[in-house]
Amino acid sequence: MSHKSMNLTLHVWRQKNAKCDGKFVEYKADGVSPDMSFLEMLDVVNEGLIGKGEEPIEFDHDCREGICGTCSMVINGRPHGPKERTTTCQLHMRSFKDGDSITLEPWRAEAFPVVRDLVVDRTAFDRIIAAGGFITAPAGTPQDANALPIPKENADLSMDAAACIGCGACVAACPNASAMLFVSAKISHLGLLPQGQPERYLRVRDMVAQMDAEEFGTCTNHGECEAACPKGIKMENIARMNRDFIKASLTCRPTTTGGGAG
Amino acid sequence: MELNSRIPDGPIEKKWERHKFESKLVNPANKRKYRVIMVGSGLAGGAGAASLAELGYNVDCFCYQDSPRRAHSIAAQGGINAAKNYRNDGDSVYRLFYDTVKGGDFRAREANVYRLAEVSADIIDQCVANGVPFAREYGGLLDNRSFGGAQVSRTFYARGQTGQQLLIGAYQALERQVGLGTVKMHSRHEMLELIVVDGVAKGIITRDMVTGEIESHLADAVIIATGGYGNVFYLSTNAMGCNGTAVWRAHKKGAAFGNPCFTQIHPTCIPVTGDHQSKLTLMSESLRNDGRVWVPKKKEDCKKNPNDIKEEDRDYYLERKYPSFGNLAPRDISSRAAKQVCDEGRGVGETGLGVYLDFSDAIRRLGKAKIEEKYGNLFEMYERITDENPYETPMRIYPAVHYTMGGLWVDYNLMSTIPGLFVAGEANFSDHGANRLGASALMQGLADGYFVLPATVSNYLAGLKPGMRPAADHPAVKDTVSAVKARMEKLLSIKGTKSPTHFHRELGKIMWEYCGMARNEAGLKKGLELIPKLREEFWKDVRVLGENESLNQSLEMAARVADYLELAELMCLDALQRRESCGGHFREEFQTEDGEALRDDENFCHVAVWEYQGEGQVPVRHIESLSFENVHLATRSYK
Amino acid sequence: MSVAEQSIAGAEARGHGFLASSVGRKVVMAATGIILFGFVTVHMIGNTQAYLGAEGFNAYAKFLHSMLHGAGIWIFRAVLLTAVGLHIWAAVTLTLDNQAARPVGYRAQQSIASTWASRTMRWSGVILAVFIVYHLLHLTTGTVHPNFDHTNPYANFVSGFKVPLAAGFYIVAQLCLGLHMWHGVWSVTQSLGLAHPRYDSLRRSFATGLTLLVVGVNITFPIAVLTGFIH
């Protein structure tokens, strides 16, 4: 543990609301301990601002342990900052050095309008899930969980994809502001499980349609999303999604109008 | 106040089945005429909102985060219990019921606990059907682990992210209903008040956290599933936004509060490093399976490099005090033991508030690779936060506030003392008594959401005529709206000198000191003196900048702190009145000769149920007596 | 209506056809890209006939023009033209969508995983398009060729590259082709959903190998002429 304290200069994007214009404002963060988390450093800066009668910097955060996916800021041009596989809230000031100058910006995407300062609106992700990111299994008494054995490998791969925390760093990092990594993670999570099969192809069509409707960009395989993802979600999922989408589009038929059996 | 727990008659195994059968049903064609408000989108709220909508009701669901998927249930690491007996190790509904009652130190209602154990198996089935990727074995069947306080292997898990996966499952079901238009999701909306019309809960007041608009929402029934209030302590393992506002506001409107002082302190958290600390991080309890807990025998050694402290100078105090359970002693016991050695001045780390959790023996015995396989992600998390490598230097841990067993009092139907107001998940006081077992909170949240609420809320609605909601201009609604607006304006108009966080931190210090891991009469009285003073200062000197009409996190914080400042007082009062030690509530005056908790079944085998009496009035303590017909009262011993 | 039916109806109401969707257009881009790269590779092999001298090369050209009694080349041209057309259509619409997806940029964005090639696809593509037009006017129609002779492709080829400016542009275009190919060949497998982690490194090596081969050989032509190796 080091005890040296650091002095930093922050350039923070301040924007009152979605309609107002924003600008960068410079702040000093003095006496920062390397053991502080990045957000704790901002807490201290904010306390200082309140003391001076200036409105504090608004940023999104909640669990502060890297699991809820709320925290979201671009630190020196990298979503969640310089440390690999780390959310902003889990980033510590020891990743910086005395005298550093740090630029803080919100996630930038048409689909993620700025709410205030560093806070953006990510409800587009919820709408994509609502469009098809689920398995239709109303609460009741489904079959016994062990009646459906699932190969460990599939369960593990599904879990890898399900680890997505919906933070949106993939969108923020992608030069095209594409949400492919997020969407494909959900498609893989459910598509790799036997329970997810009945709706597999419907799901991918609906989710992609919603993703497009939200005006996210397209994937041109830059790989920045994978590099920024704090949960190590792989681009492999995007390939899986494309595969399913192609199959879904090639094999879909018009809905029957006569109703199903019975 | 009349307390009727509405426990159905009959033998315990038949109660729930029978109750469901006897419950009234709503005609399917009428269901869409009812509107239900669900405050909270965690395991309890998310699962409940989805399930009620699946039945056909219109649901309005609220959460303060930007998405329902971020409720704090997401942070649970360890797992979820269920009496599946997949291991053939003798587990059964009855055993889970028994363990939970005993684990809760005989301060929970038997009938509720039995129902919880009974539906636990269905929860796993439901979650799997929803696509929760639980850990599997090579044969494709579900894997299990064992968890504190149980001798069977009944904990289901999804890596170290069980809560996340369960929540995502519920969230997906919820979003499906949002897509179908049966649930209207209101994210970034904070409930600030309950609307009660003629003694019946009919809606809530929320603040749109983006525009500041104070809105009224009216419904036929209101469900609060807003989680625990552990953040009263400022530092806890709860998320920053977790709050007590919804339950506290409902309490002030007439909902009784059960056992407010029952708080769980988790023994294995990463210690505080300095004043800037904003929250505490839990390290999974499973670490205690292989780590050995110790502190130096001599105070002088505390600042030394732990690897330089000789074996004979180390005090493995848990193994010494509890030879049979050793490092695996239950949460409340090992938390207190850690506090004790630190109070003696033998704590380690910069602040002296920490004990070692040492893996060197295990690494020697099993090899580093094996330890890495088992705990790699936890070690990595520890290193990320502390910058110390736990493979080489022992981890430092310290207890932290983790869970609140207390909450709004509810009957068997999960209805509070206000008709039409239901309370689910950690927000209610129900199933865990004085101490919650590991992996049982997730179970309770989902049991309430998927299985209990759909039955009991339907039963309630069946007794109402559809479409009987008050109009938005009903005087009771309008008055409540203006009261909330006035409160926000008041907070903004004080323009004092100290930030809301300052008051929160001060309150936390008081609570941790006087109403924390160990409590005594003098301390609690001191707390009861200090809290009102702090509250007074808050209302004179808090500084909230900006305005109501935009995203304003200071204002949100100030409103929550204002409620904590009242709730904290009730907690101290309850702790003072419960003159016994049980579970998470340890009163120093009531302990055995060797320092163990001393229960007083004669006088305190009951739920303390507090009734609000108005501003500045002392609340009234009612009791719900507990009877144990199936599990016999016995002293917990882990020696 | 069942949930699934509502969902389908909803999706249809949103009018998302395959070609309207982002993924669909990517597939078009990838499929046409394969045709184009396939052509470029075969074209490169064909052009190596130049090393056999005038006779061989002219015979080869003649063969191409007389395939299926002369219809072959037109079928072939139609396919290529359609592919280029669709490719450019997909590239342009997707690029516009992508730009609209981030109306406000970052002050400083750091690139970690993307490559210069991946970030410049649209520019290397545009230069290629310009090159193709020029190339057709140069060696196929002869419009911009200083001394074009319809009967002697070999002579056109040699005298065409004797002009240093023309040769230089060919070389630059080949480098752009290299950039476009290196990312594109790797990228198609991902776009078509054929990627699998097991073959990740193979995909990269294949892209690198093919790019080096095609570009490397193509570049030798103008150089060989300039240095007098081919005359």
Ligand SMILES: Cc1cc2nc3c(=O)[nH]c(=O)nc-3n(C[C@H](O)[C@H](O)[C@H](O)COP(=O)(O)OP(=O)(O)OC[C@H]3O[C@@H](n4cnc5c(N)ncnc54)[C@H](O)[C@@H]3O)c2cc1C
């Ligand atoms: C770090 C950690 C680890 C844990 N590990 C385990 C474990 O391994 N096993 C286990 O069984 N239990 C565990 N627990 C306990 C368990 O996770 C919780 O008790 C449980 O998830 C609570 O669920 P809930 O649905 O009641 O509340 P929450 O999940 O907390 O949800 C509360 C909801 O209410 C909303 N809300 C709150 N206040 C308001 C308001 N005023 N207005 C509007 N909305 C509001 C929130 O937005 C949120 O949606 C753990 C807890 C923590 C903190």
Ligand code: HEM
């Ligand atoms: C004519 C002008 C051209 C333009 C404007 C153009 C533009 C683009 C663009 C913008 C992309 C998307 C970038 C990406 O996916 O990473 C792309 C991809 C590609 N292009 Fe082109 N290109 C052109 C010509 C060509 C030519 C001549 C070829 C072949 C020789 C070609 C082959 C490819 C391939 C294979 C891809 C990859 C498709 C994928 O990722 O799935 N392009 N092009």
Ligand code: HEM
């Ligand atoms: C240095 C490299 C190249 C050389 C030497 C070369 C040479 C030639 C020659 C000699 C012809 C005329 C053949 C004939 O009319 O009989 C030709 C045609 C053509 N080349 Fe190239 N070429 C090169 C690179 C390319 C590249 C990179 C592309 C595409 C991106 C390309 C696309 C074409 C096309 C489309 C034709 C027309 C075919 C037709 O008649 O329909 N060439 N090339």
Ligand code: SF4
């Ligand atoms: S894929 Fe990764 S970066 Fe994208 S939302 Fe999920 S966790 Fe965040």
Ligand code: F3S
């Ligand atoms: S960075 Fe963007 S381009 Fe694709 S691979 Fe990732 S979504």
Ligand code: FES
């Ligand atoms: S605050 Fe929850 S992930 Fe960062």
